[in-house]
Amino acid sequence: MNNPVCRQCPVSRHKGAAGLLTIVRSGMTRRPKPIVLTKADVSRFWSKVARVGLNDCWVWTCGCGSGGYGAFRAGVRMLRANRVAYVICKGDTELQVLHTCNNPPCCNPAHLYAGTDKDNMRQCSRDGRVKPPIGEKHHFAKLTVQMVRKARRLYAIRWFQREIAELFGCSSKTISKLLTGKSWRSV
Numbered sequence: 001m002n003n004p005v006c007r008q009c010p011v012s013r014h015k016g017a018a019g020l021l022t023i024v025r026s027g028m029t030r031r032p033k034p035i036v037l038t039k040a041d042v043s044r045f046w047s048k049v050a051r052v053g054l055n056d057c058w059v060w061t062c063g064c065g066s067g068g069y070g071a072f073r074a075g076v077r078m079l080r081a082n083r084v085a086y087v088i089c090k091g092d093t094e095l096q097v098l099h100t101c102n103n104p105p106c107c108n109p110a111h112l113y114a115g116t117d118k119d120n121m122r123q124c125s126r127d128g129r130v131k132p133p134i135g136e137k138h139h140f141a142k143l144t145v146q147m148v149r150k151a152r153r154l155y156a157i158r159w160f161q162r163e164i165a166e167l168f169g170c171s172s173k174t175i176s177k178l179l180t181g182k183s184w185r186s187v
């Protein structure tokens, strides 16, 4: 069977049993498809952006997708409006298009930069968008909301902290903390 393998890249093409052309990728991370925009796409795009002052946020005025990012249709593809603005003004990128202004529908190219997941996380923590996990979501959590409520009810009817700790299989210190409001303040 004809099974040509490209020596320049890790992609080999071969015909499978069904005679269909398949592409086998070995150890290659999938790259985002390049964005191709027509002149009409570009003018349609800017007609949906409220371009105000140079330093202001240029907000997308049409439909938004998840996370409040603008959604723009180019051909058959649905694209994030901030990415389209970046591509038009600065060229395509394989990285994520991030905001310096922390405003998802903003399409002002001056507020956009290309970055990695790490950059995104760094920016999130700088902006205070990463909240420390609380309650059950905390990775040390041994108790559930129901258990915390029950522990407080038992304490109210004069159970000892030691007894409550024994019941839930945790330390007296854990129980003491949740009773005094040092932990589980959200419950």
Ligand SMILES: [Zn+2]
Pocket: 056, 057, 058, 099, 101, 102, 103, 106, 107, 108, 111
């Ligand atoms: Zn902005």
